Amino acid sequence: MTERMVKIAELQQKDRMERFVQLELYPQQSVMPNLAAKSLLFRPTAKGRRPHFPDWEPVPVLNIQHMEMSFRNYQLDQNDLTGWLVLLQFAKHRQDLIAAFTGKEFLRRMRKQGSSRDYAWLSSFIDRISGTQVRVAISGETENGSRRFRYQGVLAPQAMIEETREIYALELSRALWSFFGIDSWSYVNMEARLALGQNQLAMAFQAFLMANQSPFWTTWETLYSMWGSNYHEMRKFKHAFQDRVFGELLKVGAIQKIVKKDKTIGVYW
Structure with a gap:
């Protein structure tokens, strides 16, 4: 990478950080790097079935070319994405990207109500967000020909906890944040997201919609390729998706309407 390219990359990262800090958020909003929704890093998982991957596990990236992702250690899920969005709320106005809060x-x-079970979840969430390694690789053309750049790290490399008063400070990864800023950010309606409870498939689709423009037009085949890995038949997937995803998102107000045509589906929010 030439000195000029390095300088441009530094300025771009500085500009992204300044724009991020200046964003105005309502209390019920968070800001989400689109890559967090367009990849399956935060994969919907069934309760009690969180897998562990000691070796690098590929992560599908949806609708973004020339990018590869993988991770190892803990599988992050949609509840972890919600937790990470809350961390971003706490860190948003700090240039050092430190999220400071009480439990x-x-x-x-x-x-969450603050029960011992809830605090146990918070502790395990911090273990996952600071323990799961993420690898992001980007390929592209430069003035020196084809190049491939790779970064790996964790989303929160340091966690400082004052256990007596339950005060937490998590440092979010600036370098990995820069990679997650490649495809810009989107606002997320946290009220609607939290209203979905433990419906992780609906949470994942809501996040994906927020990273795209309304209306989002797609086909059942595309939806099945993206979200149907746990279903052996298209028929069962369509029934479950219409009920557990479209139905629930309409109920909580996360989407406004569904338009179905012969071969396509339009989602408006």
């Missing part, structure tokens, strides 16, 4: 504040934003 009670964090759990309240997650709509």
